[in-house]
Structures are given as C-alpha cells and as structure tokens.
Amino acid sequence: MVLQFHEHIITELLEDTNGGLVILSSGLSLSKLISSLLLLHSSSQGTLLILSPPSSTLKSKINFHLKTLNPQFYQIPAEITADLPIHHRHSLYTSGSVFFITPRILIVDLLTKKLPTSTISGLIILNAHSISETSTEAFIVRIFRSVNRDAFIRVFSDRPQAMVSGFAKAERTLKCLHIRKMHLWPRFQVYVSQELERDPPDVVDIRVPMSKYMVGIQKAIIEVMDACLKEMRKTNKVDVEDLTVENGLFKSFDEIVRRQLDPIWHTLGKKTKQLVSDLKTLRKLLDYLVRYDAVTYLKYLDTLRVSESFRSVWIFAEASYKIFDYAKKRVYHLVRSDGVKLNESSKGVKNKKKKVKGDNKETEEADVDSSTSSNHGIVLEEVLEEAPKWKVLRDILEEVEEERQKQGMLREEVLAEGEDTDNGIVLVACKDERSCLQLEECITNSPKKVVFVYVILYNNKV
Template identity: 70%
Template sequence: MVLKFHEQIVSNLLEDTNGGLVVLSSGLSLPKLLSSFISFHSRSSGSLLLLHPPQLSSSLKSLLLSLSPDLPLSEITADLPSSNRLSLYSSNRILILSPRILIVDLLTQKAQTSLISGIVFLNAHSLSESSTESFIVRIIKTFNKNASVYAFSDKPHSMVSGFAKTERTMKSLFIRKLHLWPRFQVNVSEELERNPPEVVDIRVPMSKCMLGIQKAIVEVMDACLKEMRKTNKVDVEDLTVENGLFKSFDEIVRRQLDPIWHTLGKKTKQLVSDLKTLRKLLDYLVRY
C-alpha cells in the first residue's frame, strides 16, 4: 500500500525532468518512498543508477525487492567482469552500485553517459562539492544534459549543518528544486494520525555514583559555557547548560561559528571541542 504523501512526493519529483532534492523527517519510510519512485522508471529512456551509501550495500537490493518484487533491479559489484558491466549499463534496468565503481566505469568509458536516464542518491546529507558523487554528476551532466538527478535524505538536521549546506549540495548536484516534507505537513500528519503509536515510558533511576558523575560533568560544561560567552562570538541565549544536553547543541554552535571559524583563537576552538566531548560523556553515562 502506497502512502498518500509518498504519492504526492513522487508526483512532484516527476514533474521536473531535471530532478530534485527530497528532505524527509526521520521515520517517514524512505525505503518505501524509494521503491514507489523507481517503479515509475521507464526502461525506454535508459538505465536508472541507484547509488547506495556504504552501510546499505548488502541490504538495499533485498529491501527494495521485498517492497516491490517486480522491479527490474540489477546490482553491479566489483567482482562483475567488465563485459557484463557493459551489457548491464545498456540494459535500461535499475542498477544498484557504489559511487566508487561508477566513477571508475565512467572514467574508463565502460559506462556510456548517453545510456543513463537518471541517477539517484540516498545520502544527500553526506554529500559535498568535493565528494565522489558530485564528480560523478559533473561528468554525466557534461555529456548528457538530459539526465535527471534525484537525491533523498531523512536526516534534516544534517542538511542544515555548516554554512548553506543545502544550497551547496543542490549546486554540486545540478539540482534546482527542493522538496521539504516535515511531520507537520498536512498530508504527513493526517497519515500519521490514522495509526498513532502506542508509547510506553520506562524510566530507570540513576545510581548515586551516576548522579555524582553527571553533576561533575554539568559543572565543567557550565564553566566552559561561561568562557564561551566571554568571546562575544556566539549568541549567548543559546549557550545554556540545558541546551548543551542535546545533540543539536553541537550543530547550533558550529553553525554560528563556521563563517568565522578561521578567525577564532585556539582557546575558543578548544572550548567547542571540549563541550562536544562533555556532551558525549553525558550521553554515554545513561547509555552504557
């Protein structure tokens, strides 16, 4: 069963032949969206390349086939002979492969850019202007301007880390349209409200030793934050111990400091590093 907001996302993507970048809230079933999207691939237009991140290299094909058994999927691995690769690139199928394999095949002309109808990235949040994926897109777009480029991410917080992260990612992938799908979007919220999850809250109290360690770490964090406030380089309203307990705190600080990072002194940079370490220690305290 295809979700309504998945249908809307696919419809929006197919409207623009140039492609697009889709940023979803986490937990909105990116694999299902991907299987729905690639099922619309027309074999008459050429091969569709699906570049997988390293952590999904072994499970992506089986996952997609379990969702859509009729997909014309093939996988290109490093063990596949070059003659077989040539035939697969010209087969007009959906090909799953790693960026490393594709860049080698493009440079050695085993993969003809004229036979590629589009390329799909699943890890848009980890791409940059200097990444292999960006180089691949530049090569394909140079020789085949009609090739579509689609990028997906279900880690929105990573898309705003650094200076103009999303804009730079879109520019490096030659993408013009950005599609944002947060949980409060009408179609998404209606779908989620149909089957609300049953939440069971289980709390385990900390021991006396854990409380002592937590108090000591918080005191050190407070001292570091006071030193940070003296630099006048960051918004002091965000520099609180309460905010320092959350993972997003590192991104808040780096986002403010990235444009002026090269002008900061050694002491300020060390404070940023120390705060990150202290926050990790607090996380490890209750996790392990």
C-alpha cells in the same frame, strides 16, 4: 501498499524532469519510497543507475520492499562492480533496467567513456547528507551533466540534521549536484502527520530515577559545562543568548555552536577551540552516564584523564573531581580489613591539637581511631552499582511474560480454530550495538554477573 505522502513525493519528482533533492525526517521509510519509485521505471525510458549506499542495509531493504510491494516484480536490481568485464558492463548499461553501481566504477567508466550516457535515463543518489564539493558523487554528477543534460538526478536523505551543519550546507549541495529544487518532508507536514496519526501506538512512559551517585555526577557535569560556557562567552565571537546550560543538554547544541563558529573557525584561538571540544566531551559524559554501566563509564573517564589531562580545560575545573570521585564510588570503595569504610573512619584519623594555658606548654590529644586505623590494612571492596534501567527492563519483561501466561488458554483456543496469531516478539530498541550486547547479557544472566565480568576486565587498572 504505497503510503499517501510517498505518492505526493513521487508526483512532485515526476513533474520536474531535472530531478530534485528530497529530505525526509528519519523514520519515514526512505527505502520504501525508493522502491515505489523504482516500480514506475520502464525499460523504454533507459537505464536507471542507483549509486550504491555506504550501508548494505538500505540496499537490502529496498530489495525487500520491491518484493513486498509487487510480488510479480522479479527483476531485483543487480549491482555493477569492478569484477564485471567491460563488455558485460556495456551490455548492462544499454539494457534499460535498474542497477546499483559503485561510485568508483561509475566515475572510471565516465572518464574512460566506456559508459554510453545517452542510454542512461537518470541517477539516484541515497546519501545527500554526506555530499560536498569534493565528494565522488559531486564529481560524477558534474561529468555526467556535461555529456547528458536530459537525464534526471534524484537525491535523497533521511538525516535532516546533517543538512544544517556548516555554512549553507543545503545551498552548496544543490549547487554541486546541479539541482534547482529541494523537497522538504518533516513529520509535521500535513500528509505525513495524517499518516502517522492514523494508527497511533499506545505509549507508556516510565521514568527511571537515577541513583544518588549518578545524580551527583550529572550535577557536577552541568557545573563544569557552565564554567566552560562562561569562558566561551568571554571570546565575544558567539551569540551569548544560545550559550546556556539548558541548550547544552539538547542534541542541537553542537550544531548551534558549529554553525556560529564554522565561518570564523580559522580566526579562533587555541583555548576557544579546546572549549568547543570540551563541551562535546561533557555532552558525551552526560549521554554515557545513562547509557552504559558503572564500570564502562569509569573506564571511559580514566581514558579521558590520560588522553586529555594536559590540553583540556574542563578537567581542571573545580567540580570535575566530583565526576571521577562519584564514578569510582559506583564501582568500588576502600575499607579497612576489619570491615569499616575508610571514608567513615578517616574523620578521626587527623590528630586534634589542643593548647592549654599554664606553664606555656602544649598538650596533644590524639584520637584513638588514628592509631587503630594504621594497624589495619586497606582493602578495595567492590560495589558494582547496577544500572537503574536494567532492573526496570527485567520487571517489564517479567510482566509481559505473566500476561502471556494469563492469555495462554485463550491463545490455545484460537490456534485450535486454525487462526494465526502474532508470535509474541518483544522488541527492545537500543542506541548502539554495544548497548544491545550488554542488555542481551543482562536479560540472559543476572545484572550483577554482567557488571562483575566488566569489573574483572577493569580490575587490573584499578
């Protein structure tokens, strides 16, 4: 079934014979839109070439949706690569079908005139956000347009945030692709919002509080960010109103700073450029604080200390030592061999000097703990603070399992009647592959074992 707003997008594209640039919000199924567009292609129109996307995932999704939307559509687009001989590629170019083609072999065939451009009905490009004046795709379009002005060029992207980076990114993209019209489809567009609100999911928001040391690290990072922003305001080359700590917590902050500084980047001094890099590093530290475990976070901090200790500005700020100190306390602390924490007994280590008026003599009173602390060795004791969200995730999965057991009898009755039910898959979405692997270990094993494995790898450094 084709979505309603997909139909409107396709209608707008078909009305313009020159083609167009379509910018979708992420998550609006770009692969399904491309598949619906390919189903309308006819061999009488000519051959349709799709520039192979950098990710093979998008190509496999397009093929999947082609089979789903039209089960009778057996002509899944093949890929033209350099492995095919010239005569074979020529026969494919004139077949009138749909093909994926690598940009490298397409530009070679264009330059060597092995491609009969008159038989090509159009080009589809799937990575508009990464196109620039010097990219291979822009060169392909320029050569193709010079020999075939009747074919269409349809370009797509589902990364709108990448289209605002730099100076006039969207205008320059349209110019280098020889396209006159751009179609914007955000989530708040009428047809898109109606589709999303048709079957809204039940959302339960669970707020996971951070531990004491995590809160301390967060406050220290914000304090260091504020110090860096104050230094950047002194340059008088950026809009002061946008440079606030509140804006620095959002993803769009990097784009705000880059948009202001890109036109004058070559005129900035070394310190200003370093401050921009430091703000990006501090934003990463805020993100990694809640994403990774304590040991990985400390290891990343140690890497930063080695790589940026001489040139960075933030590492010499007053509050930066708290970041490293609290990160260490999440992993280990120092104790005496008798079990007393070193930071608790260190208060009495310092000798107390007391002046006594009399025969101009001074008497010194040493604390008893100062002598005993020297007699005991210092031992490193592991803390291995567990990430707060790990416990919450395990609790949720246990709750789901309890609900399954309660509904077990009902499910058996439904299966006995011959009706299909869902397979009960629980999908846990993560931001990156590392988090997925870590959570997989955390679910199958206990969180303490997972952190202990990481601390063994890190123990040599400590």
